[in-house]
Amino acid sequence: MSLQTTDNTTSPRTWALVVWGLFIASYFTFTLTLIVAVIIAYVKRGDLAGTPFASHMTSAIRTFWISLVVGIIGVILLFVGIGFIILGAAAIWQLFRVIRGLIRALDSRPIDDPEGWF
Incomplete structure (x- = not known):
């Protein structure tokens, strides 16, 4: 399986690495990069459909929203x-x-259960 697309655009693997890297960076930037990561995940999820990396976008989006809701509950x-x-x-x-x-x-490799909790 080739990771590079035929029109020399960014590979699906690279998009997944960018999203997860931005999640990690958010621990040092007070969530600014987390917002960028979830926007990229929403934008690229459709483009990555049919690849193992679509599950990464779904998992990243779900991680963001669950973290946000639990974080708000925790702060309260x-x-x-x-x-x-x-x-x-x-x-x-x-x-x-x-x-x-x-x-x-x-x-x-794809995320086995991108909509699961673990």
């Missing part, structure tokens, strides 16, 4: 003292999904 629950636990668990969960996605993209 900071006022009753359990928000730190929820935010910590969400950060670990997100990091797991990002590292898994990055490894699978480097290996040119």
Whole structure:
């Protein structure tokens, strides 16, 4: 399977690596690159349909939205003292999904269950 498309555009693998790399960068840029990553994932998901990398876009989008919702819940629950636990668990969960996605993209493999929790 060739990773380069016939019209010399960016390969699907590169798009997956860019999205996961931006997710990792978001830990240092206070979510700015995370927003860029999810926009790219939405834009490229259709273009990557039929490739192993479409699952990466779906997984990245799902990771973003679940992280956002759980993060908001965690911030609200900071006022009753359990928000730190929820935010910590969400950060670990997100990091797991990002590292898994990055490894699978480097290996040119799809995400097995991009809509699942793990």
